Amino acid sequence: MKIAKNIYSVGVVDWNLTDFHGYHTSGGTTYNAYLLIDNKITLVDTVKNSCTFVSRMINNLSSIIPVEKIDYVVSNHAEKDHSGAIINIMEKAPNAVLLCSPHGKENLEKYGILPAKYRVVGNTEELSTGTKTLKFFHTPLVHWPDSMVTYLKEENILFSNDGFGQHYGKSCMFADEAGIDIVLKEAAKYYANILTPYGTSIIKALDALKGLDIKMIAPAHGMIWRRKQDIELIISDYTKWAKHTPGDKALIVYDTMWGSTEILADTCYQQLSGSGIKTELFNVSKRDISDIPTEILDAKFIVFASPILHNQILPTMGKVLVYLSGLKFSNRKAWCTGSYGWAKNAFEKLEGFVQNASFDLIAPGFYVKFKPTDKEIEELKNKLTEEIIPRIKE
Ligand code: FEO
Numbered sequence: 001m002k003i004a005k006n007i008y009s010v011g012v013v014d015w016n017l018t019d020f021h022g023y024h025t026s027g028g029t030t031y032n033a034y035l036l037i038d039n040k041i042t043l044v045d046t047v048k049n050s051c052t053f054v055s056r057m058i059n060n061l062s063s064i065i066p067v068e069k070i071d072y073v074v075s076n077h078a079e080k081d082h083s084g085a086i087i088n089i090m091e092k093a094p095n096a097v098l099l100c101s102p103h104g105k106e107n108l109e110k111y112g113i114l115p116a117k118y119r120v121v122g123n124t125e126e127l128s129t130g131t132k133t134l135k136f137f138h139t140p141l142v143h144w145p146d147s148m149v150t151y152l153k154e155e156n157i158l159f160s161n162d163g164f165g166q167h168y169g170k171s172c173m174f175a176d177e178a179g180i181d182i183v184l185k186e187a188a189k190y191y192a193n194i195l196t197p198y199g200t201s202i203i204k205a206l207d208a209l210k211g212l213d214i215k216m217i218a219p220a221h222g223m224i225w226r227r228k229q230d231i232e233l234i235i236s237d238y239t240k241w242a243k244h245t246p247g248d249k250a251l252i253v254y255d256t257m258w259g260s261t262e263i264l265a266d267t268c269y270q271q272l273s274g275s276g277i278k279t280e281l282f283n284v285s286k287r288d289i290s291d292i293p294t295e296i297l298d299a300k301f302i303v304f305a306s307p308i309l310h311n312q313i314l315p316t317m318g319k320v321l322v323y324l325s326g327l328k329f330s331n332r333k334a335w336c337t338g339s340y341g342w343a344k345n346a347f348e349k350l351e352g353f354v355q356n357a358s359f360d361l362i363a364p365g366f367y368v369k370f371k372p373t374d375k376e377i378e379e380l381k382n383k384l385t386e387e388i389i390p391r392i393k394e
Contacts, residue, residue, distance in 0.1 A: 001173055003034070003173060003216070003218065003224060004155055004157065004216065005155075006036065006037040006038065007034060007035070007036050007037070007152070007155065007157065008034065008035040008037075008060075008064055009032060009033070009034055009173050009218075009224070010033050010034065010035045010043070010057055010060040010061050010064070011030055011031050011032035011033040011034075011045075011047055011057060011060075011220075012030065012031055012047050012048075012052075012053045012056045012057055012060075013028065013029075013030045013169040013170070013171070014028050014029050014030065014031065014048065014053070014169060015028045015169050016028065017029045017167070017169070020167055022290075022323070023167070023193040023194065023290045024288045024289075024290040025167040025290075026288070027167065027168040027169060027170075027186060028167070028168070028169030029166075029167040029168065029169050029221055029222065030168070030169050030170075030221055030222055031045075031046075031047035031048050031053060031081055031082065031084075031220065031221070032045065032218065032219065032220045032221065032222075032224075033045045033046050033047055033057060033082075033085075033220075034159055034218055035061060035064060035065070036129065036132065036134075036152065037064070037065065038129035038130040038131055038132045039129060039130025039131065040071040040072060040128075040129040040130055041065060041069050041070050041071050041072070041129075042070070042071065042072040042073075042074060042129055042134065043061070043070050043072070043073045043074070043089060043096075044074045044076065044150055044159045045074065045075065045076055045077070045082045045159070045161065045220050046073070046075075046082060046083060046084060046085035046086050046088075046089060047081070047082070047084055047085050048080060048081045048082075048084045048085075049080055049084025049085060050084070053084070053085070054084070054085045054088045057085055058085075058088065058089075058092065067089065067092040067093055068092060068093050068094065068095075069093070070089065070093035070096045071093075071095065071096055071097070071129075072096060072097055072098075072099055072127075072129070073086060073089055073090065073093070073096050073097075073098045073099070074098075074099045074100075074134070074136075074150050074159070075098055075099065075100040075104055075108065076104075076147065076148050076149060076150060076159065076161035076220065077104070077143065077144060077146060077147045077148070077161045077162060077220070078100070078103075078104050078107035078108050078111065078144065078146045079143070079144060079162075080111070081220075081221075082161065082220050083108060083111065083113060086098065086108070086113050086115065087113050087115070090115040090117070095117075096115075096117065097117045097118065097119055098114070098115050098117060098118040098119070099118070099119055099120075099121050099127070099136070100118060100119075100120060100121070100146070100148075101120065101121065101123075101136075101138050101140075101146050101147075101148045102120050103140065103144070103145040103146035104120075104146035104148065105118065105120050106146070107144070107145075107146045121136045121148075122136070122138075123136070123137060123138040123148075124136070124137060126153075131154070132152060132153070132154045132155070133152070133153040133154060134150055134151070134152060134153075135150070135151040135153055136148055136149075136150055136151075137149050137150075137151065137205070137208055137209060139163065139201070139204075139205040139208070140201055141198040141201035141202075142161075142162065142163050142195065142198060142201055142202055142205045143161075143162040143163075143194060143195060143198065147161060147162060147163075148161070149161055149163065149205075149209070151209075151212055151214075155215070155216070156212070156213050156214055156215035156216065157214075157215065157216040157217075157218055158209070158212065158214045158216070158217045158218065159218050159219075159220075160217050160218065160219045160220070161219065161220045162194065162195070162219070162220060162221065163195075163202070163205065163219065163238075164187065164217050164219045164225060164234055164238065165187070165190055165219035165220055165221030165222050166183060166186035166187045166189070166190045166219075166221060166222030166223060167186065167189070167190055167221055167222065168182070168183065168186040168221075168222040168223065169222075170223065172223070173223065173224050174223055174224050174225075174226050175223040175224065175225050175226070175227075175230050176226065176227050176230060177223075178223050180230055180233075183222065183223045184233065184234070184237070185294075186222060187222070187234060187237070188237065188241075188294050188297055189290065189291070189293075189294045190221070190222070191237075191238070191241050191297070192241075192293035192294040192296065192297050192327070193290055193293050193294070193327075195241075195242075196241070196293060196297075196327040196328065196329060197326065197327055197328050198242075199241070199242040199243065199244055199330070200242075202238060202241075202242035203239070203242045203243065206235065206238060206239060206242065214231060215228075215231075216231075217231055217234070241297060244329060244330035244331045244332075245331070246299065246300035246331045246332055247297065247298035247299050247300055248278060248298070248300060249277070249278040249279065249280060249298055249299050249300065249301075250272050250277050250278070250279040250280070250299065250300070250301040250302070250303070250392060251279075251280050251282060251292075251295050251296065251299045251301070251302045251303070252265050252268050252269055252272075252279065252280070252281050252282065252302075252303040252305060253282045253284060253292060253302060253303065253304050253305070253317075253320060254281070254282070254283060254284070254303070254304070254305035254306065254317075255283060255284050255285050255305075255306060255307070255314050255316045255317050256283075256305075256307060256339075257307040257309065257314065257339075258307075258339075258371075259371075260307065260339035260368065260370060260371045260372060261305050261306060261307045261337070261338050261339045262283075263371070263372055263377070264305055264337045264338065264339065264366070264368065264372060264380065265281060265303070265305045265337070266281070267372075267377055267380050267381060267384075268303050268305070268337065268380070268384060269281050271380075271381050271384040271385065271389070272384065272389065272392070275384075275385070275389045275393075277301075277389070277392060277393070280295065282295060284316050284317060284319075284320050285316050289319065289320055289323065292320060292323075292324070293323075293324070293327055293329075296324075296329055296332060299332060300331075300332060300333065300392070301332070301333045301334065301335070301392045302332060302333075302334045302335075302359060303334070303335050303336070303337060304317065304321070304334060304335075304336050304337075304350065304353075304354050305336070305337045305338050306336075306338045306350055307338055307339050307340070308338065308339070308340040308341065308343050308344075308346045308347070311343040311345075311346050312346055312349060313338075313346065313347075313349055313350045313353065317350070318353070321350075321353040321354065321356075321357055322353075324357040324359075325353070325356050325357040325358075327357075328357070328358045329357070329358060329359070330358060331360075332358075332359050332360065333359070333360050333361075333362045333391065333392065334354050334359035334360060334361055334362070335361065335362055335363060335365065335388055336350050336351055336354060336361070336365035336366075337365055337366045337367065337380070338350065338365070338367055338368075339367070339368050339369070339370060339371070339372070340367060340368075340369060340370075341369070341370060342369075344367055344369070347365055347367050350365070351364075351365060362388065362391045363387055363388060363391070366379075366380050366383055
């Protein structure tokens with residue numbers, strides 16, 4: 001599919017992807033690769049290493065040029081969803097030279113897919129393809145240490161690899177065609193689940209790219225950003241997310257065994273909502289836990305509510321908190337509540353998990369034995385009103 005003069009999208013849609021190492025991708029995804037036709041023909045990134053995807057990409061390429069004519073293959077990132085077809089392409093294009101970052105070379109070598117003809121490109125190095133110029137920017141940890149982006153100067157197109165991507169598969173290629181609201185939502189989910197730990201690196205990358213006149217962002221997943229207002233919006237969102245800027249809502253993340261913790265969660269929900277705080281309930285057993293990080297992007301306060309089972313928090317809540325401990329959100333306040341049978345001390349583990357996930361615990365939790373009594377519900381309401389809500393509103 002042509003995306004600009006002499007520039008084609010030659011990647012594939014993975015319609016059936018539902019899980020990307022734990023991140024539930026309800027909308028499938030795409031592995032985008034781009035072909036630049038100039039005196040030197042360049043392929044930017046490849047696709048995941050499945051026979052079907054490799055075959056589809058080679059067919060896409062063959063419909064534009066003979067594959068053996070490719071001169072350069074840019075590997076912006078060594079993760080297998082982008083490097084999976086490098087070997088296949090290099091076999092078919094024996095004169096091609098692979099271009100990668102120093103860490104990219106190491107990682108491709110470790111994967112056993114570094115071709116004989118390769119060249120490590122320096123940060124901000126430029127390469128002429130004849131009438132056009134590619135400029136490479138090392139962007140370590142957006143997503144891996146090897147990550148880089150490639151800027152096509154004359155066309156003002158940024159091939160941003162994982163950055164600005166979405167796991168969202170469609171037959172169209174542009175964010176404005178797919179619907180900007182859904183694409184922004186998927187971009188937020190992608191950022192939250194994949195890039196949240198790398199905020200500092202993302203700010204550095206955004207600073208490095210600040211001087212570029214970007215008229216199109218072509219990521220390696222999902223839709224291409226081409227309208228000025230959409231490009232400004234996604235860069236602004238990335239800046240906000242990378243700075244861990246808290247949102248304005250409260251989120252109550254909970255599970256329940258016999259309904260007691262749900263009563264506590266619901267009391268928190270009603271009390272917070274009633275005080276004018278935008279509040280959402282999230283039962284981790286009923287909903288997709290990949291949506292929790294996305295909700296946290298927009299949150300400033302999270303209640304974690306769990307029952308105790310076998311002297312431990314409920315495994316469903318443990319799974320969520322272990323996942324969040326890897327993402328390491330900053331600047332979010334949190335508090336805990338829950339119901340126990342006889343092992344109240346186990347809530348120390350809940351609070352420990354919450355702190356380990358980098359949330360700022362604002363007060364000791366509120367815990368009840370078995371089902372909360374009317375008196376305990378009143379105590380919870382009073383605690384929320386007098387102690388917790390003022391802290392949320394600070
Ligand atoms: Fe889309 Fe980090 O790979």
